[in-house]
Amino acid sequence: MIPAKLPYNETERIEVLNSLKILDTVADDDYDNLTELASFICSTPISLISLIDTDRQWFKSKKGLTACETSRDMSFCAHAILDPLEILEVPDARKDIRFIDNPLTQIETPVIFYAGIPLNTEQGIPLGTLCVIDHKPNALTSEQKEALKKLGKQVERLLLLRTKNNELTITKESLKKHNGLLKEFASVVSHDLKMPLANLILTSDIVKKKYSNEIDDKGKEYLDYLKKSSLSMSDYITKILDHYECISYDIDDTQQFGINDLLEDVIDLMSIKDNCEILTPEKNIDINCNSTALQQIFINLIGNSLKYGDKEKTIIEIEARDNNDFYEFKIRDNGRGIEKEKLETIFGLFVTIGHLDNTGEKGHGIGLSTVQNLVESLGGIITVSSELGSYSEFVFTIAKRL
Structure with a gap:
């Protein structure tokens, strides 16, 4: 048995895989439907959506298999991702130097035939495979290979959609935090600006009433203007706060x-x-x-x-x-x-x-x-x-x- 080499971009690949937050998540019909189709089209008892982690391969979806993961050292898919653009087809693993003595070929229901199409990000980084497995030697027709590639593209779209949703979630959380800070700022503005304005309005009324006999008409006009301007500024602040409050x-x-x-x-x-x-x-x-x-x-x-x-x-x-x-x-x-x-x-x-x-x-x-x-x-x-x-x-x- 020859374990697969690490891809040249392994560090980046693992970072992207972890950013998906998909490992160890529950089953999903969108993925399961595709493995069902892959198994049916390729006439194989097993089909998997396998994601290659640091030291394991984990199955997001599985048809005909009970295990949730296996060691990466034994993984056929770890070999498949080394060539992100091609299907890896192994007609009989017992005759392939890479898989001779692989424990998966020795079990009661052995992996004898394997075909896997790499699942790549938009940047061409392989995260895993959509693969089909048989317990006996086999070979896919050209039509089956083409269908497996198309199903792989559908899995890639699901992974891309998950990436976008994760980004939206992060953005939403950031906006919630921003809105929280905005509310705090609005509270400070309301207190630090509107309270002095309220004092100006009240003081102008008091001065006009208490010193009415000592202030001429021009002075009273100035006091009215001061009150009117203060009311206008208070209303202006209220409207600004309402405008930004609506964002939250x-x-x-x-x-x-x-x-x-x-x-x-x-x-x-x-x-x-x-x-x-x-x-x-x-x-x-x-x-x-x-x-x-x-x-x-x-x-x-x-x-x-x-x-x-x-x-x-x-x-x-x-x-x-x-x-x-x-x-x-x-x-x-x-x-x-x-x-x-x-x-x-x-x-x-x-x-x-x-x-x-x-x-x-x-x-x-x-x-x-x-x-x-x-x-x-x-x-x-x-x-x-x-x-x-x-x-x-x-x-x-x-x-x-x-």
């Missing part, structure tokens, strides 16, 4: 709810005045998604319609549709509208269109950027159309989540 929503945290039930909660939160009418969808369709994220979208869009309404009566129409793969929502108001040349940039962070709201304040350019981030995180897109002096209409979709 767990989009996978889904619930099922009626769209009109959610909209009723939004309307209750917003203290709608008598000169505004909100028309909700005729049908209360069921939605399955992150309700907090969708609620935040509607709060921002309805809030804009209220702030920039210029008609005697503000009318906001909301529609909802259940399409095959996504939900579609439309919100239209009869407000002052948006200039055509500004529609393309309206979703940019800190981008404003220059209009003053109904309280005489200029927007911060944060709300619509937040909306777009939320829509995209829910697997959808958002568009806007408008006619100056007539209406604004936002249409957005979110992907259905099973």
